[in-house]
Amino acid sequence: MVAISSWGRLSMEDHAVIALSDRSQIDTYFKSSIAPGLAYGMGRSYGDVCLNPEGTLWVTTGLDHFIAFDDSTGRLVCEAGVLLQDIQRLVIPRGWILPVTPGTQLVTVGGAIANDVHGKNHHVLGSFGDHVPSLTLIRTDGEVIQCGPNERPDWFAATVGGLGLTGVITQAEIQLRRVAGPWLDTETVPYANLDEFFRLADDSEADWEHTVSWIDCITGGGGRGLFMRGNPTKAGDRPAPQGRKLTMPMVPPVSLVNRLSLRPFNMAYYHLKKWQAGWAITHYESFFYPLDNLLEWNRMYGPKGFFQYQSVVPREVGQDAVQAMLKEIARSGDGSFLAVLKTFGNRQPVGMMSFPQPGVTLALDFPNRGERTHKLFERLDAIVREAKGRLYPAKDARMPKELFEAGYPRLAEFIQYRDPGISSGLSRRLMGS
Structure with missing residues (x-):
């Protein structure tokens, strides 16, 4: 063991x-x-x-082999253990890119499907499962199931976002998208409150593929932050960033994220980025995966670890719900360096248990402070429940069962496809x- x-x-x-x-x-x-x-x-x-x-x-x-790649159509077939990082580095020089990726490229294709991961462009391209024409699933009784949107679609809907519970995904076909190169035309726009955030989000949907924001969660619910948006661009030959990856070398005896560090860090980060705001040409790795430059960053939370709390609530109640959550977080005295606020597009999820739904999603990391942290989560749960939202299972370690059942109305249907092994x-x- x-x-x-x-x-x-x-x-x-x-x-x-x-x-x-x-x-x-x-x-x-x-x-x-x-x-x-x-x-x-x-x-x-x-x-x-x-x-x-x-x-x-x-x-x-170990299932990390590329099986086939059609350079003319962008169809890639690979085993489920291939990393998104390896796909990007293979196909971007050939004029293709993964249509959707999460905030780290250090995940496997199988994990991306099982959690139906989303990125910064849900309003344009949906989630990872929207770009999987087919996959191979092996059940523990030996049955092999080929499925996709047009082949055994019920099994496909159960497996995409199915949390790995319908069988073992062994390989998948992915439809890539054309791209001019590894660069994005980006803009960072500071905002002072949630009114400004939602105005920026709505105004950006038509013209910007990627939208996301960092939000300062310790300002008493005020909601100031930094809105980042980007579009793929052809920037010609220019050197890729050569920044050296750093590693968090050890687990400190206490969390480095605490009441003493949070306020000065968030203040410094906001004002530095506000000063640097504006237009830039940005490499895809810097824009999509900034945390991948600090390996083992999860160690900074100390020996007790940390929780991530990610919710999505419907757009019509999104501003009130997010403001209420920010006020509870500020009142608790806890908070997050890594607070992300973004909107999802008005499209239905691919999988029965997929997390994305039309609305607004807030994700925050919290150091594990035991009962105090759980009490805060109970108050946040109440806000999400009242808003008829849900939490992201891929980020969860303590969600109440009743909130899970209320948030995923197709659960009973999904359970019929579970693999008993x-x-x-x-x-x-x-x-x-």
């Missing part, structure tokens, strides 16, 4: 670990496993959706098995 933690580092749980390396022999791995099992990629989920305490983890990072910490906590 090996002790493994998710990205939030809230606990170290014992698992039997089996490394997958040959997709043609998956059923052999299943037979040698301590039941139940769960596919595990890079472990970048924050809570227990990627953990299976006292069970088996089938580590998929697969389970996770999250599924046992929220689904009973």
